[in-house]
Amino acid sequence: MRVAEVLKPGILPAEAISELKAKGAISCRHALDSDQIQPASLDLRLGRSAWRVRASFLPGAGASVKERLDALALHKLDLTHGAVLETGCVYLVELFERMKLPADLAAAANPKSSTGRLDVFVRVITDGARAFDTIPVGYHGPLYLEVSPRTFPILVRTGSRLSQVRFRRGVARLSDLELLSLQASDCLVDAAHPDVAAGGIALGVDLSGDALGGLQGFRAKKHTGVIDVDQSGVLDVEDFWEPIRLRGDGRSLVLDPDAFYILASREAVHVPPDYAAEMVPFDPLVGEFRVHYAGFFDPGFGSAAAGGRGARAVLEVRSREVPFILEDGQTVGRLVYERMAARPGTLYGADMRSHYQGQGLKLSKHFRAFSGA
Numbered sequence: 263m264r265v266a267e268v269l270k271p272g273i274l275p276a277e278a279i280s281e282l283k284a285k286g287a288i289s290c291r292h293a294l295d296s297d298q299i300q301p302a303s304l305d306l307r308l309g310r311s312a313w314r315v316r317a318s319f320l321p322g323a324g325a326s327v328k329e330r331l332d333a334l335a336l337h338k339l340d341l342t343h344g345a346v347l348e349t350g351c352v353y354l355v356e357l358f359e360r361m362k363l364p365a366d367l368a369a370a371a372n373p374k375s376s377t378g379r380l381d382v383f384v385r386v387i388t389d390g391a392r393a394f395d396t397i398p399v400g401y402h403g404p405l406y407l408e409v410s411p412r413t414f415p416i417l418v419r420t421g422s423r424l425s426q427v428r429f430r431r432g433v434a435r436l437s438d439l440e441l442l443s444l445q446a447s448d449c450l451v452d453a454a455h456p457d458v459a460a461g462g463i464a465l466g467v468d469l470s471g472d473a474l475g476g477l478q479g480f481r482a483k484k485h486t487g488v489i490d491v492d493q494s495g496v497l498d499v500e501d502f503w504e505p506i507r508l509r510g511d512g513r514s515l516v517l518d519p520d521a522f523y524i525l526a527s528r529e530a531v532h533v534p535p536d537y538a539a540e541m542v543p544f545d546p547l548v549g550e551f552r553v554h555y556a557g558f559f560d561p562g563f564g565s566a567a568a569g570g571r572g573a574r575a576v577l578e579v580r581s582r583e584v585p586f587i588l589e590d591g592q593t594v595g596r597l598v599y600e601r602m603a604a605r606p607g608t609l610y611g612a613d614m615r616s617h618y619q620g621q622g623l624k625l626s627k628h629f630r631a632f633s634g635a
């Protein structure tokens with residue numbers, strides 16, 4: 263990659279992330295796993311220990327996470343042989359990766375899609391942090407992960423990857439006008455009348471049952487067994503999820519405030535190779551329900567260049583205080599697009615290890631295929 267390309271504003275591609283590692287801007291005691299660098303992000307690995315803490319916290323300016331941990335830790339768990347993290351508890355884990363970012367580079371973290379689909383709440387915390395998942399320009403120091411399984415107990419171990427980080431130079435976000443123009447040339451979402459506003463394209467929820475053989479989605483069961491986050495394709499869907507079948511012509515769904523749902527977007531989504539996207543909540547003022555924990559969409563997702571024909575976004579949905587009726591097509595989120603600093607050499611889905619290319623309504627990779635029949 264040419265240096266001029268690397269210095270352009272935008273999200274850093276895999277090749278530039280490798281360069282950051284080579285130059286020591288990312289450091290870790292153990293070599294990176296061979297597939298840890300993704301087209302536009304780096305997966306973060308759990309370290310050797312986790313602490314069960316009394317409550318979630320942000321250290322605030324000038325304070326280190328370690329200082330706060332000393333006051334808040336209840337119990338230490340050894341992760342080297344695996345440990346179960348229980349629902350409803352908050353844990354803090356030091357990550358293997360440390361940052362020594364240059365003065366023009368910031369990073370943003372987000373749960374991996376597989377983590378969000380399990381209703382595991384994770385957020386990265388840095389020393390001095392006043393916000394979660396935010397690694398400020400020029401940050402030097404360790405990274406920690408807050409982990410709180412909401413529905414299923416999970417088995418994790420040293421090296422498990424629950425979160426990921428994107429590196430950003432400058433401002434790379436597309437304006438409404440730029441989005442409209444890219445929508446016209448590249449069909450970012452396959453909507454007849456795309457709704458572009460506030461720097462994002464609206465995504466609606468599909469409750470028609472079309473995304474998977476007459477199913478509207480899945481509702482998580484309670485009091486289930488443990489999920490090993492590092493095992494793919496081994497669990498039976500119906501041990502953990504209740505399929506929600508379309509009934510009559512009712513194209514709506516009443517969200518139970520205590521339940522977690524996996525639904526699909528109505529529109530197929532497409533991320534062209536020179537861009538990366540992120541799903542952001544539709545409007546925090548609506549406030550009745552929360553959609554998605556995991557929001558990063560890789561360059562090439564749903565793209566023909568990477569073997570896709572558009573793919574639905576997965577919506578991780580929770581109602582807040584009261585039961586709430588979600589209607590088919592209702593807007594639930596917005597996709598914002600950012601320019602890549604350079605096109606990544608490998609796109610999402612171009613390699614067989616990508617789990618969610620071309621997906622309809624898709625649970626996390628831990629589950630066996632489900633026909634919906």
Ligand SMILES: Nc1ccn([C@H]2C[C@H](O)[C@@H](COP(=O)(O)OP(=O)(O)OP(=O)(O)O)O2)c(=O)n1
Nearest residue numbers: 374375376556557559560563575576616617618
């Ligand atoms: N709410 C979301 C978030 C992401 N994705 C899609 C777009 C991403 O490009 C793809 C993969 O996301 P991650 O890299 O976060 O997921 P994993 O690492 O878990 O999956 P993989 O192993 O396929 O990389 O999933 C989605 O459909 N719905």
